[in-house]
Amino acid sequence: MRRIGRPVHHGRPGTEGVMTVSFRLGIAGLGTVGAAVVRMVERRRAAFTAAGLDLRVTAVSSRDRTRDRGLDLAGIEWFDDPVALARSGSVDCVVELIGGAEGPAKAVVEAALDAGKPVVTANKALLARHGAALATRAEDKGVALAFEAAVAGGIPVIKTLREGLPGNTISRVYGILNGTCNYILSRMEREGLTFEACLKDAQALGYAEADPTFDVEGFDTAHKLAILTSLAFGTAVDAEGVSVEGISRVQPLDLRMADELGYRIKLLGVAQAAEAGIEQRVHPTMVPKSSAIAQVMGVTNAVTIDADAVGELTLIGPGAGGEATASAVVADIADVARGVIRPTFGIPAAAMRPSERVEMQRHEGGYYIRLTVHDRPGVAAGVAQRMAEREISLESILQRRIEGAETDPHGRSGRPVPLVLITYAATEGNIRDALDAIGADGLLAEPPQVIRIERE
């Protein structure tokens, strides 16, 4: 075998009398995930030993030493300062589970990489903001920076994008990346409840934070999407370039209309190759009921990858939770312990293209448009006319009477009524122009609701 410049692993790992890889872990951050990682490494000791890996947690760091985490930390070195842990001679690999794009999390990761130590992290915010710079740093030192746990929890989507599809050109990646939003939309759909009611329940169950903005307005999904985009398309992580719209404006009526029309509404993150670059968008989305992703209910996550050779690949699994996230962290640890080093985002940082943002106005796709119109003659015709002027073709148009309302001899109640349009492929710009014109015509009693349709 000819090789240039890189050594090869040889030998039978783990069998009797043969060498075992010894790997000392420093865990920075002992929250739910950190504690689960410590327990998992201990619980799976025999299995790792059989596989030729001697993994041990030798150091931990957290803010509060006195807190009872139900962990036996005997024999494990405690660091008040996580950066000191990263630099410690008793740590081969630093596992960053502090969280946050700046501050101690960033300091720990940088200190570890600078010390030539591989890093495993679950920190989506850090990767979304500083991914390209950290990848360069890791590659300069020739060490791994692994982050399976940063996106879609226990689903091995990073591994799949980075290692599973090198023969493919990827055209689109989309997914349900936030369990809180999917839980809320699932309940709204099943029980006909409002967003506000379901959010309250999600908060009571611990699925949503006291301040839910980051989740429900789509920013968490955008962070995760930006990481997937980089892996799928070889572009520098660009979370700022994601067009973001959350689920707080979705109404029970939209979910009912979606059901009637053969769709479900999911908050999707979508990264898609377009002529001008890579579209990155997060928004409530109509997906066909028969699609794999439409079946995903509750806090579960799912990612679909469209690639030229495999066609469509869908991965479904838990997106959060201490154990599921720890599972992804521990998988990264095992890879790193085996000496597996790959470019952080699949290709060397220097080879990554800058992100080419595509304005949302240029997005082309099907649209669900729910108008609330004054109930008088010619409204539907007026709406259709404005659509036609922008060459927007309508797949269907549904007008609903309000049940129980008193009507005149023409069946009109005099009250505003919903008028729902499904369009064939049209550009966002044309849709917005048409809606502005319809508004200027005085046909609307309320601002329009616009939900994009994602086809399989």
Add this chain to the structure above:
Amino acid sequence: MRRIGRPVHHGRPGTEGVMTVSFRLGIAGLGTVGAAVVRMVERRRAAFTAAGLDLRVTAVSSRDRTRDRGLDLAGIEWFDDPVALARSGSVDCVVELIGGAEGPAKAVVEAALDAGKPVVTANKALLARHGAALATRAEDKGVALAFEAAVAGGIPVIKTLREGLPGNTISRVYGILNGTCNYILSRMEREGLTFEACLKDAQALGYAEADPTFDVEGFDTAHKLAILTSLAFGTAVDAEGVSVEGISRVQPLDLRMADELGYRIKLLGVAQAAEAGIEQRVHPTMVPKSSAIAQVMGVTNAVTIDADAVGELTLIGPGAGGEATASAVVADIADVARGVIRPTFGIPAAAMRPSERVEMQRHEGGYYIRLTVHDRPGVAAGVAQRMAEREISLESILQRRIEGAETDPHGRSGRPVPLVLITYAATEGNIRDALDAIGADGLLAEPPQVIRIERE
């Protein structure tokens, strides 16, 4: 970082002035998949170069040199003898795409491993029959034996089981592993057609062989399942230990009843940890309509993994086809080129436990039982009595009149009628005993239909 006995990769691959891995591929077998691999390696050259890999096909071998495959083989060495290709000094990695458990495929793989060369193969039959021995051979030489393409085509399920879940104890793996069977069952369900009619169409479309036995009687699924079992449970591959039942006895009536009861029928391969060992079974299976796997229609494959930390993980994608299979082969090639060597089935061959077969009689689960009974008083009571004697609890019991049949004043037609039972968890042994007793009672006009239920 302390390491014992294993070198570490260092350096930034692929960026300017930095080293690139050069890797010369010998492709043995130029059928649909082989030709697709040659084309894919060429098509993706720039992407591989950017990622630090210089992959080139330098040698090919096939039976018929004169056949036009639409490939440009200029500059590629031709071998009539694939074993000579495996030993050639111009090949770093051997890609075996000949197929078959014995003969040239086995000879090529063994020759390559003996020469200390890594092997990538799509050969499920070879792995199913000789997996443990080949794994030992590969590990003795310290080279990789990779086989992502052998199971579920383009779905990265081997990678997921081998690398994605080391922190987990797996309790069950099940999946739709044969596209032909899923295509036939999907059409039977959607169009109410017979097995025979759908098989003919599948043959006309090229989804089924002229002799379809291997696919429709479940043997192909059994081969693939045996490989998944080994990876999931750390046991030696034991295809002989799989209990196999195909789809040829499934009737349109069963699909209609399944639909009414909230199920779909899929041919599943299931490997499940039980008290006495690992159950391995292939059979038509009722799966809840709401499950992810129930949505999988047509030739698509899917695998669900139940693991303690991640819970449930489902992967859905193409199970066959030249491009999808080549995608898996090329992913393996890229891994091997990066010097990634792992124990073939996740743990060293020497550490793998022998398979502990569990007799099908001891399987415990829910059952769908469709009896064809004589239409006379007391039959349902007699059936229920025999079930109760074996402590089999019934979740539901459905008796159907035959539409349009003339009946007596009691509503009886005098003709045999279907009687469908759904049981709570019961053992296969008790079910079979009860059915024998019901048969001995003279209640049955036809042999019973038994389909196992797999719960989420």
